[in-house]
Every structure is written in structure tokens, then in C-alpha cells.
Amino acid sequence: MYRFLLPAALLIGGTAALSADTKGYQARQAAQDKVELDKQLAGLVPGKPQTCIDPIRYRDTARVGDTILYKNGRNDIMRTDTGGGCFGLRNGDAIVTKTFGSQLCRGDIVRTVDLTSHIPSGSCSFGDFIPYRKP
Template sequence: MTRSLTLTLLAAATLSACTQTPAESARAIQDAAATQLALDKELAGLVPTGNRLTCLPPLPSAHVEGYGSTLVYSVSSRQKYRTETGGGCEGVGRGDILVTTSNGGRTCQGDISQTIDRTSRFPTGSCAFGPFVEYRRP
């Protein structure tokens, strides 16, 4: 009886430690709204072309920015590519390095990337790319 009560209390304590407080929930909502606002600003003035690519075309150079689980490859102020990941590469938004191992030299849907902390050089996460949506200035 004492053992089952101890296990029950331990399980309850573990579950309560995983529950967000109202303040933490409010902060998460604020962070998500700020991330969405930054993404909207990044893509302002651009429209999706309707092209959903499985691989990025060869790019002379592209800058990558992270917005939550969304990554945006900026080719120029007139052309960008957006991809949704399954999460795990949110560190790109705070300046982590994105390292992508690609087969065939192109970045493609399903490729797995890893994020690396700029200072410590330790891995901070990993994710897989979704399809790439092209955005252009009309």
C-alpha cells in the first residue's frame, strides 16, 4: 500500500512539473505572436508564386533566417524561399549555425539539418525540411 501511494505521488509530482503555469502559457503565446509578426515582416511585399519545390534550385548565395519552425532562404530582397520544418531548428532564430547535409549538392525536402551553437560549437537541434515555397516581389 505504501509503495503504490509513493508511486502515485511520484507520478503526480512528475506530471505537475510538466504543466505550464498561466504565466508560462501567456509567455508562449506572446513569443509565438512575435515570431509570426517577424515572419510576416520578412515576407512583406512578396507573394507566393504557387511553386512548391521539392529541392531548392542552385543558388549563388542565400541567407537563412529562422522564425520558429519556419526557415526562410533569402536570395535577394525580391526572391525568397520558405520551408516548414517539423521543429527542432528553432535555434536558427537566435543565431545558431544551420548545417545541412544534402545528397546531390542540392537542399531538398526531407534533408536533415543540424543547428550548432556559435560559441560552444555544440549541437542544439535538428530538423527535416518540408517543401520549399517560392516568394517573389510582384
């Protein structure tokens, strides 16, 4: 009886410790993401949210946590927050979008794919596109 209680107690204690560490990691990661996002958008003013953007205009992308920044130079950035689930954004996986027309729009599905193995690593959808421009 006792030989079953000790492993069970260790398993429960280890799970609780891992859970506590995960919450601390997530808080640290969220703080780092906020600092990086503030750095990327420094000196720019947010505009009125838009439902769609022309992807041809925005040639460069940056990823910060669950946020994708589409850039047209330093003074013209479109920010969209995904609903989460695109786990590959943080790892630098390829962004694959499925659009129904010539624009990227709120609600369009985003998939992330590992570049080496070609295995999908997550999916999410675009939120509103918020323009950030120099005043």
C-alpha cells in the same frame, strides 16, 4: 506528516503556475514570429511549392521561429517550414545541413550547432520550399 504536505503543495502549485506561464510565452512568441514573417515577406506573392532548391542561388538566410528564409535579394525569397526541433534556430546557432546531391530538398536533415561550444542544439528537417517573389 504535515511537514511533507506543505512542500508537496508548493511544488504542485509552482509547477502549475510555470506551465501556465509557458503557454502564455509560447503564444506571445508565435504572435511575434507571425509579425516578423509578415514583415519579411511583405509585398511578395507565394508561388507553387517546390521540393528542392539550388543553395548557390540563395546566399542569405533569415530565421523566424521554425521557418528558414533563403534570400536572393529582397524580391526572391524561398520559405521552408521545419517540423520543429531545431531549437537553435531561435538562438542564432549555425545551421548545418546534410544533403545528398547539390540541392537542398524537402526531408533533408538540418542540425543547429552552438557556435561557441560546438554542441548540437537540435535537429529537424526541411519542409516544402515555397517561392515568394514580387508580382
